[in-house]
Amino acid sequence: MREASAAGFPAHWYGNAVAVLPAWRRWLFGSGSLTARLEAHCQQLLRVAPLAQGRAPVAFDERSLLGVSTRIAWVREVALIADGVAVVFARSVLVASARAAWPLFFRVGTRPLGALLFDDPAVSRGPIEAARIDSRHTLWRRAAHHALLRSGEERAALWARRSCFWRFGKPLLVQELFLPGIATLDPGLHQAGAWPSHRAVNPVE
Numbered sequence: 001m002r003e004a005s006a007a008g009f010p011a012h013w014y015g016n017a018v019a020v021l022p023a024w025r026r027w028l029f030g031s032g033s034l035t036a037r038l039e040a041h042c043q044q045l046l047r048v049a050p051l052a053q054g055r056a057p058v059a060f061d062e063r064s065l066l067g068v069s070t071r072i073a074w075v076r077e078v079a080l081i082a083d084g085v086a087v088v089f090a091r092s093v094l095v096a097s098a099r100a101a102w103p104l105f106f107r108v109g110t111r112p113l114g115a116l117l118f119d120d121p122a123v124s125r126g127p128i129e130a131a132r133i134d135s136r137h138t139l140w141r142r143a144a145h146h147a148l149l150r151s152g153e154e155r156a157a158l159w160a161r162r163s164c165f166w167r168f169g170k171p172l173l174v175q176e177l178f179l180p181g182i183a184t185l186d187p188g189l190h191q192a193g194a195w196p197s198h199r200a201v202n203p204v205e
Contacts, residue, residue: 013129013162020130023188027178028130028161034088034176035080035112041185042082048110049086051146052077058093059138065164066171068095076105076113079148085181089143090174098170105172113174117165126164126171132157139177148179156180 014020020028030037039046056075063069073095080088092113094105104116117123133140134157143149149156162175183189 013131015127015129023186024130024159027182027186027189028159029128031125031128033112033114033118035114036118038080038082038087038185044083046083046112047081048112049079049081050076050110051079062093062138062173062175065162065173066093066095068097070095074099074105076108077142077146078113079146079179080112082181082185085184086148086179087182087185089139089146089148089177089179091139091142091177092175093173095171098172101168101170102172117172117174120167122167124166126166128161128163130159130161133160133177134158139175143177143179150180 016029027034027037035046053076054074055072057071058066058073058075062073063071066073073093075094076090076092078090079086080090090113092105094102099105104120105113108116117125135141135144137160139160140158158177158179160175160177162173164171164173166172178189
């Protein structure tokens with residue numbers, strides 16, 4: 001277990017599935033593409049809603065994972081919308097020194113980044129870590145900033161996971177926050193600590 005800090009909030013990041021309730025293990029520590037897993041649970045459509053992309057501040061724990069001291073990096077934030085419900089908020093961070101190794105980061109558009117990562121034989125993945133985070137953490141606050149949490153969910157602690165993908169020796173940090181709506185795809189998660197949200201959303205508006 002690793003303890004990291006984001007904006008002063010220590011989050012306990014677990015590096016194996018033993019510490020995680022069984023219902024969450026396949027979502028948090030599945031080795032394959034999260035996009036593919038979400039698509040398998042959709043009744044109709046999974047789409048990517050781009051929220052922000054450009055140079056932006058990065059949190060302390062993001063800098064620590066990437067092994068850099070720079071406070072500004074390229075950041076991409078999207079929501080994954082399954083059957084009209086926001087189920088995952090994803091935030092990817094790429095430092096300037098790694099830009100040449102990751103041209104696909106700037107061309108992904110509305111395609112799922114995960115699908116491209118797993119299709120590229122030059123890409124390898126580092127260990128997955130998972131944690132329960134709340135409004136004191138940057139990742140959670142960015143999701144709230146994009147109006148992905150409804151009234152009554154402001155105090156909810158949500159599961160997140162993170163890992164670094166490597167291409168030609170350069171890292172790309174990918175972080176995924178499981179929103180309350182994930183329970184609409186897998187009802188077992190509600191009893192294991194997710195708060196379902198059944199509203200249809202369009203976070204681009």
